[in-house]
Amino acid sequence: MQTNLADFMRNTADGEEAEAILRKCVHCGFCTATCPTYQILGDELDGPRGRIYLIKQMMEGAPVTRSTQLHLDRCLTCRNCETTCPSGVQYGRLLEIGRKVVEEKVERPFGQRVQRKLLANFLPNSKLFTPAMKVGQQFRPLLPKALRTKIPVAQRPLVPPTSTHERKMLMLAGCVQPAMMPNVNIATARVFDALGIQIMTAPDAGCCGAIRLHLGYNEEALDDVRNNIDAWWPYVENGVEAIVMNASGCGATVKEYAHLLRNDPDYAGKAARIVDLTRDLAEILPLYEDELTTMVRRRAVHTVAFHPPCTLQHGQQIRGHVENLLTALGIEVHLPADSHLCCGSAGTYSVLQPKLSYALRDQKLDKLEKLEPQMIVSANVGCIAHLQSGTSTPVVHWIQLLEHLLYG
Template identity: 55%
Template sequence: MQTRFSDESKRLPRAEEAERILRSCVHCGFCNATCPTYQLLGDELDGPRGRIYLIKQVLEGQPATASTQLHLDRCLSCRNCETTCPSGVDYHNLLDIGRAVVDAAVPRPPSQRALRLGLRGLAGSPERFKTLLRLGAVFRPVLPANLVAKLPRDAAPHGERPAVRHARAVLMLEGCVQPGLSPNTNAAAARVLDRLGISVIPSVEAGCCGALDYHLDAQSTGLDRARRNIDAWWPHLQNGAEAIVQTASGCGAFIKDYGHLLEHDHAYAAKARQVSERALDLVQVLGNEPLEEICAARSQRIAVHCPCTLQHAQKLGGTVEALLARLGFNLTEVPDGHLCCGSAGTYSLTQPTLARQLRDNRLNALESGRPELIVTANVGCQSHLDSAGRTPVRHWIELVDQSLAE
């Protein structure tokens, strides 16, 4: 694809990267075939190829409009198109560049600004978010149905977390919304790791991975969070921690991008690259451990939802299914496993109509094998799918932890 950037665009910090990505696109359109929003809306501008053209036009000097912003907002950033693309177009980084340029040029309506600011303020603070959930539970009987659906269906006990006691140790990203929405996930992961002789080192200085701010019009704030996390983890990595483990694949995908996003920051580039290299999804850690020796698989029928951030961003599609099958769990067939559930970080709140359609389509596929339980690897997907009030949805590590207890 030929490009003719405007003089203003040529001065952007990531201009060369944007131009390189645009020129790699041969506009074949294979991406549209697997794009969830294109499948729903049938609009070329709501598929990757159309969005690439919109970004190209803006970088070449055409004015950005509210319509441009809407089509970019509707993208889930699921990266299914990257898996499909025969030319290896680095679409998600181009989208981040394009969104920043458009958001700087097109002021959002007050309602959108308030929602995005509120989400960043709440989800970036686990304690504030947990307080909000507690208030929601108290006032559940009088809340609108759409808000009630966002609250956890039950308050499952999360049990004890083992003390640090093994020579082998890892760090674990606690997350910003997961401690409130699914508090048992990290506790279960710590218990399973402990049974395998691996301790989880607390790192209270580390906070939100930064993805939420970065994708809600505050890229510099998101990168500042990344720097703070690197500072918090670095001493532990230097003292022998094997890895930084994530139980939320969305956070993991962003941490694995630290090295790229901070490659021009002379103070952090080398550390960011090493942090990204040592960031592992939980399934990568447990996949190499002798779980069979301590796990007693349950007979209930299980459907696995593979998050987009696990299969398309981290290229770990099928790993959770393979691990659970290896342990003897009874997995059902799930058609169209490459498609997005519509959670996509805060997408279910900023684009609720599309998100609900995608959720219900995904649930229809997941439930086609009549499972008793659905498991996933990302708290956003877990909460979004479970909000339909249909088949219960949990993190897969809770299933493994429960089998150890039994």
């Protein structure tokens, strides 16, 4: 795709990156076939190719309008198009640049500005989010349905392991997961404990940065990134084996740290080292398949449907690992017919674009429930909460199922 950058983009880091990405696009349209919003809305501008055209026009100095902003807002950032694209177009990175330009050139309506500001400051702040979630869970039956569906039922907590081991790995606890689904982190620690690996968390680590990044608060997001690097660095210097991610959305973002801080001389090298150490659960635990097979106890769950989050299969390009491991452990795993498509959660998308989000959720649940599973498993807190809000079938993280297989 030929480009002629406007002066405000020429000779800038974002401009050079955007131009390189745009030049890879050959207008083939394969991406539209796997774009969830295009499938629902049928509008070229609500598919990757159309959005690429919009971003190209912005970069070349065309007027930026609320319509442009709306079409970019509707993107889930699922990155399914990247998996489909034969030319290797890094659409996700291009979209972030495009959204940054839109935020600078188009003022949002007051209500949207307030809503996005609240989300950017509330969700990543565990000191605010955790007590609010506890209150919400306590009064959940009395809340309106729209709010009740956003609040998972409180979990009976698992007992964390207390053993120490010579082998140690670091885990990102996350910002919303400890409050919404604390057993995911505890189950992770228990599974690794069974393998003789001690899971540690850095108290000062917080949000991975994804929430603010996707809301357009780019500098604040980079502060989140630097904060985590600072919190993790002493552990890195002490030789921690890996940084474990049990939320695929966080994993996809942390693996972008080197790119996000590539122009920061103080953090670029450290960010690259963090990326080298970062591993999703689905990258680590299959390495211990033989050991885990010998540990499996009698189980009450034997048939599950697996929803692979977009951040796992498209963002991190990890496919088949979870299914293969669970199958090896004696679980019958089924994938829905549209397993490549987004469930509609997409971080804050279900709040900002509820109509599209719930339409995608209902489509996904229809396919999952036709498999008649005992439970639905996934790999990201947002997907799990979003799917559970529309079904009575239990929806859990696959690490919780694995913990059940080991401990009963």
